[in-house]
Amino acid sequence: MKKFKRIKAYNKKYREELEESLKIINPYLIDAFTKYYGEEYKDKITDVISNIMYTFFISEPFLKVLNCYGSDISKHDKRVCKYYLKYLHACQMDELDKCIICSSLEKEDLLESDFIDCLKTNFSFYTIVSDDEEKSFYHAIFLSIFSISLKIIIHEINHAFMTEVVAVTKNEWITPSLFIYPECEELFNDYITNKIISKYDGIIPYALKKFRYVHKYEFYFSLIKKFYDAFEDVIKESIMIKNFNLLWEYAGKEDFYLFCSLIQKYYLQDGFTEEEVANLEELVLRMRVHASSIIPEDFDSYINELESLGYRVRKLGKDL
Ligand SMILES: [Zn+2]
Numbered sequence: 001m002k003k004f005k006r007i008k009a010y011n012k013k014y015r016e017e018l019e020e021s022l023k024i025i026n027p028y029l030i031d032a033f034t035k036y037y038g039e040e041y042k043d044k045i046t047d048v049i050s051n052i053m054y055t056f057f058i059s060e061p062f063l064k065v066l067n068c069y070g071s072d073i074s075k076h077d078k079r080v081c082k083y084y085l086k087y088l089h090a091c092q093m094d095e096l097d098k099c100i101i102c103s104s105l106e107k108e109d110l111l112e113s114d115f116i117d118c119l120k121t122n123f124s125f126y127t128i129v130s131d132d133e134e135k136s137f138y139h140a141i142f143l144s145i146f147s148i149s150l151k152i153i154i155h156e157i158n159h160a161f162m163t164e165v166v167a168v169t170k171n172e173w174i175t176p177s178l179f180i181y182p183e184c185e186e187l188f189n190d191y192i193t194n195k196i197i198s199k200y201d202g203i204i205p206y207a208l209k210k211f212r213y214v215h216k217y218e219f220y221f222s223l224i225k226k227f228y229d230a231f232e233d234v235i236k237e238s239i240m241i242k243n244f245n246l247l248w249e250y251a252g253k254e255d256f257y258l259f260c261s262l263i264q265k266y267y268l269q270d271g272f273t274e275e276e277v278a279n280l281e282e283l284v285l286r287m288r289v290h291a292s293s294i295i296p297e298d299f300d301s302y303i304n305e306l307e308s309l310g311y312r313v314r315k316l317g318k319d320l
Contacts, residue, residue, distance in 0.1 A: 021205035028202025035199040055103035059144035126159035181264035190217040252290035
């Protein structure tokens with residue numbers, strides 16, 4: 001691998017640039033998430049954001065896409081990108097850890113088969129890593145070089161908040177999803193990400209604005225906007241107190257599940273008609289009616305039940 005010794009120099013430069021950038025944005029990130037979710041969650045937000053384990057890696061699928069379609073990246077970056085691709089091809093399976101530019105995770109964790117699969121197929125992603133005794137877990141974010149931006153970082157961090165961990169073992173972690181289906185969850189996560197970015201009021205280092213991509217998710221925001229506007233407070237509350245039942249009960253489970261499954265379907269079928277949007281809007285209206293029909297006493301007893309289980313519940317101010 002001698003002929004690829006320049007990779008080392010590139011990696012070192014990236015690592016320093018990215019690590020420095022993360023340090024700079026950390027307080028502004030905490031501030032933006034706090035402004036979005038509410039001052040009462042500041043400690044929790046600070047704790048999660050400050051303890052995230054970051055890994056920077058070289059993602060072959062992403063480099064390939066960039067190599068073919070990345071018309072707005074500089075010639076120099078394109079050359080570096082091709083160089084990385086050649087380097088990855090020269091790597092053998094057992095050298096997969098060479099894709100890792102740097103990580104705050106243990107090397108043994110990184111070489112686990114689940115991670116290897118993810119590194120080979122994903123762009124950037126969020127996951128959970130448990131410690132050896134399976135007593136605690138860490139939020140881990142994997143960022144693929146050439147794609148890292150403030151938006152990607154906020155998107156991945158928000159996954160950490162949107163993930164309710166029910167159980168963790170060394171091999172798997174069980175996490176129900178607030179929006180039931182993975183793509184539906186992604187759409188909402190990305191929509192919320194944009195809201196958090198609008199609250200970000202700080203420096204954005206060059207390394208985090210050099211590459212900016214518009215994800216396919218953005219084309220589907222019109223499908224979820226009405227639901228989000230109607231249930232914004234409950235969504236935030238459910239995420240922060242990690243009780244997804246709150247939103248499900250509020251919107252009415254059956255209609256909510258139907259809504260999520262339709263979103264998932266329209267996203268996967270790569271498009272939607274006006275009629276389909278109208279159907280969704282009707283469904284949102286029905287869920288709003290359901291939410292407003294919840295008898296305050298019923299809801300109070302539900303909240304009491306939550307509080308007796310140790311959840312901190314804030315009464316919602318917004319009239320649905
Ligand atoms: Zn995501």
